[in-house]
Amino acid sequence: MKVWVTDREKFEFFLEKILADSVLYANVEDQEGQVHFERLPKEELTRVCIEKARALETTKALFFPPRTKVAQYPSASPAEITATKSTVVGIRACGLKALQILDRVFTDDVMDPFYQAKRENSTIITCDCTEPWETCFCTEVGYKPYPESGFDLNLAPLDGQILVEVGSEKGEALVAEHSELFAEPEKGLLEKMKAKRKAVVQRVKEINARFHAAAPYQEAVKKQLINPLWAKQGVAYSCVECGACTHVCPTCRCFLLVDEQVGDHSERTMVWDVCFYPGYWRMAGNLSPKPRLLDRFQNRFSCKFDYFVDNYQAIACTGCGRCIQACMGKIDIRQCLSELLAADKTSKK
Amino acid sequence: MAKAQNPYYPIETEILEVIEETPTIKTFLLQPQEPIPFKAGQFMELTVPGLGEAPFTPSSSPLQTEKMEITVLRTGTVTDALHEMKAGQKLGLRGPFGKGYPVEKLYGKEVLVVGGGVGLAPLRSLIYTLLDDIGKFKRVSIKYGARTPQELCFRSEFEEWGSKKGVDMKVTIDLPAPGWTGTVGLVTVLLEKLNIDLKNSYAVSCGPEVMLKFVTLKLLEEGFEPEQIYLSMNRNMSCGVGKCGHCIVGRYFLCKDGPDMCYADIMDVPNLFG
Ligand SMILES: Cc1cc2nc3c(=O)[nH]c(=O)nc-3n(C[C@H](O)[C@H](O)[C@H](O)COP(=O)(O)OP(=O)(O)OC[C@H]3O[C@@H](n4cnc5c(N)ncnc54)[C@H](O)[C@@H]3O)c2cc1C
Ligand code: SF4
Ligand code: SF4
Ligand code: FES
Numbered sequence: 001m002k003v004w005v006t007d008r009e010k011f012e013f014f015l016e017k018i019l020a021d022s023v024l025y026a027n028v029e030d031q032e033g034q035v036h037f038e039r040l041p042k043e044e045l046t047r048v049c050i051e052k053a054r055a056l057e058t059t060k061a062l063f064f065p066p067r068t069k070v071a072q073y074p075s076a077s078p079a080e081i082t083a084t085k086s087t088v089v090g091i092r093a094c095g096l097k098a099l100q101i102l103d104r105v106f107t108d109d110v111m112d113p114f115y116q117a118k119r120e121n122s123t124i125i126t127c128d129c130t131e132p133w134e135t136c137f138c139t140e141v142g143y144k145p146y147p148e149s150g151f152d153l154n155l156a157p158l159d160g161q162i163l164v165e166v167g168s169e170k171g172e173a174l175v176a177e178h179s180e181l182f183a184e185p186e187k188g189l190l191e192k193m194k195a196k197r198k199a200v201v202q203r204v205k206e207i208n209a210r211f212h213a214a215a216p217y218q219e220a221v222k223k224q225l226i227n228p229l230w231a232k233q234g235v236a237y238s239c240v241e242c243g244a245c246t247h248v249c250p251t252c253r254c255f256l257l258v259d260e261q262v263g264d265h266s267e268r269t270m271v272w273d274v275c276f277y278p279g280y281w282r283m284a285g286n287l288s289p290k291p292r293l294l295d296r297f298q299n300r301f302s303c304k305f306d307y308f309v310d311n312y313q314a315i316a317c318t319g320c321g322r323c324i325q326a327c328m329g330k331i332d333i334r335q336c337l338s339e340l341l342a343a344d345k346t347s348k349k
Numbered sequence: 350m351a352k353a354q355n356p357y358y359p360i361e362t363e364i365l366e367v368i369e370e371t372p373t374i375k376t377f378l379l380q381p382q383e384p385i386p387f388k389a390g391q392f393m394e395l396t397v398p399g400l401g402e403a404p405f406t407p408s409s410s411p412l413q414t415e416k417m418e419i420t421v422l423r424t425g426t427v428t429d430a431l432h433e434m435k436a437g438q439k440l441g442l443r444g445p446f447g448k449g450y451p452v453e454k455l456y457g458k459e460v461l462v463v464g465g466g467v468g469l470a471p472l473r474s475l476i477y478t479l480l481d482d483i484g485k486f487k488r489v490s491i492k493y494g495a496r497t498p499q500e501l502c503f504r505s506e507f508e509e510w511g512s513k514k515g516v517d518m519k520v521t522i523d524l525p526a527p528g529w530t531g532t533v534g535l536v537t538v539l540l541e542k543l544n545i546d547l548k549n550s551y552a553v554s555c556g557p558e559v560m561l562k563f564v565t566l567k568l569l570e571e572g573f574e575p576e577q578i579y580l581s582m583n584r585n586m587s588c589g590v591g592k593c594g595h596c597i598v599g600r601y602f603l604c605k606d607g608p609d610m611c612y613a614d615i616m617d618v619p620n621l622f623g
Contacts, residue, residue, distance in 0.1 A: 070357040070358075071355065071358045071359065073358065073359055073361070073396075073398065073441060074361045074398070074439065074441075078355050078358045081354075105591075105592055106592060108591065109591075110356050110590040110592075111356075112592060113354055113356075225619070226619045253592070253594065254594035254595070255587070255592070255593045255594075256587050256593065256595075257402060257587050257588065257593070258401070259396065259397075259399055259400055259401045259402065261398075261400075266398045266399040268357055268358075270357065273587075273593070273594070273595070275594060280585070280595060281584075281585055281595070282585060283585050284422075284424040284428070285424055285557075287557075287558065287623070288623060289558070289584060289598075289620075289621075289622070289623040290623065291623060295623075299597070303594070303597065307597065307600040310600040311600055
């Protein structure tokens with residue numbers, strides 16, 4: 001789609017304008033060079049970080065928060081479902097893919113109106129990755145470190161300028177309203193952007209060369225997850241069931257509906273749940289179809305790399321690497337995948 | 350936004366009557382604020398206000414649309430509270446969810462209905478559906494087992510069901526009991542040497558998962574194909590609408606694609622029965 005060029009000063013001016021009726025969530029860099037995702041006051045636009053790569057925190061929490069009140073009853077009629085308008089700056093390709101995956105779950109034949117309202121009321125301004133982290137492996141999963149579709153606007157920082165790609169009608173309208181802030185890119189700039197993107201792809205591949213963990217995974221996951229060698233000696237063994245990996249994961253979407261009495265009425269809250277927890281599967285009489293930790297560990301892999309592919313035609317892992325950073329047992333998902341792929345290769349010999 | 354658009358909102362429902370089926374099983378006759386049409390095998394999420402939800406398949410006939418019966422075994426937090434409730438008190442209902450039984454597929458066939466314990470409750474809505482239109486089926490054989498005679502659910506209806514033309518009703522209890530003159534043994538004993546037209550049969554089963562496992566093994570041994578066996582996979586559930594993840598079995602969400610699953614679709618799932 002159409003690409004414009006602007007600079008940092010004009011971009012901040014643009015943000016200020018479009019924030020008139022919405023709140024801002026953006027990436028910011030801390031003193032250690034780590035990138036975080038925060039709600040930012042309008043006065044702090046200079047802090048918005050569009051360089052580097054994805055934030056430590058996932059944008060999932062904005063659309064699917066850890067706790068959402070979904071019903072108050074009894075009442076004559078259920079409350080109206082609304083969402084504050086938000087502008088989100090800094091989501092990376094991996095985060096956007098994750099949102100597209102959540103879209104399929106929450107807005108399929110039965111609509112989740114809470115998720116839907118938040119999605120509808122947000123403007124998504126994504127960014128190209130410029131410096132991937134050591135844990136990034138989007139390229140191995142088959143995704144790219146720059147967004148290709150599904151954003152309103154995408155920013156690609158380049159030599160002190162910012163290339164702004166329009167990705168939707170909403171994005172087009174925003175640019176048109178403030179056309180004085182955007183110019184036609186001069187000759188050669190787009191080629192330069194492409195070259196830079198290529199270099200970043202190369203960089204992510206270099207980071208991951210030692211793992212040999214490139215997609216596709218489905219067949220290996222189907223056949224090798226139950227391979228006792230993988231199960232007994234593989235990395236799965238150091239899992240301590242803390243649930244950190246699923247909480248930080250932008251595509252994990254398991255939840256539980258919890259009811260409580262609040263004064264004279266009852267409330268129902270949707271809270272994040274974790275498929276590693278024994279209680280997640282627990283049935284009446286304390287029975288469970290997944291009594292061993294290993295059964296539950298396997299579920300995470302089957303869910304992301306097998307079932308999701310069948311049900312939603314996408315791998316439910318975007319290669320963001322957050323779970324690698326979060327794991328108490330130092331489990332690296334790339335290592336798990338690599339072991340599965342290797343086991344599958346051996347079994348075919 | 351209208352009620353129907355929030356899939357998590359419970360419809361207010363009044364308890365009209367509580368029927369004691371066995372010392373641990375009660376049937377609740379319910380009147381939701383608005384009628385909830387359902388198909389046999391589809392299930393509801395029932396709310397005990399302020400405490401929580403649990404999934405149950407109605408035990409009443411789908412033809413009875415104004416009211417609904419749900420038959421509940423007392424077994425934990427939600428069901429304990431439910432068993433303490435009385436006529437006139439309020440509950441919540443969401444649903445119906447799931448596909449329901451493939452009743453049309455059963456037309457012209459012999460239908461084997463195999464239940465264990467409170468598992469006869471979800472099957473009762475199917476039994477009513479089958480018996481109501483009995484001419485459409487070659488034969489309906491009901492095989493039901495419970496631990497003791499006292500724990501047999503809907504016992505007062507057995508005679509009526511069994512006396513219908515085209516219906517064969519057999520009951521067993523796990524261990525001998527004083528005064529019991531009927532069959533003794535697990536429900537699988539009723540599946541020995543089935544005198545049926547194998548090629549034109551379907552089996553439908555509901556009960557504890559260990560029972561489903563042994564029923565399946567027995568049916569396969571008797572010559573059934575996996576395609577001819579339907580199992581009620583009543584696993585942990587929360588949302589009912591294919592989002593929360595809890596009910597996944599292989600690639601299927603039981604709340605959407607089940608809860609009654611064709612065994613052929615799930616037989617390759619590793620450690621299917623845990
Ligand atoms: C589709 C379907 C149809 C069903 N139909 C019927 C029916 O017709 N009749 C019938 O009697 N039963 C039926 N059941 C079974 C019924 O849903 C269970 O018996 C019921 O959920 C038990 O709820 P409880 O709160 O009383 O039991 P509990 O054992 O207290 O709780 C079971 C539920 O609460 C959660 N839970 C409780 N304690 C903990 C804990 N400490 N940590 C984590 N999680 C916990 C479990 O994960 C589980 O979801 C059906 C089930 C399904 C899925
Ligand atoms: S995984 Fe890829 S897209 Fe995500 S932050 Fe890293 S480089 Fe960027
Ligand atoms: S599984 Fe790990 S790498 Fe994949 S999307 Fe989730 S957090 Fe990111
Ligand atoms: S009960 Fe939530 S996905 Fe099935």
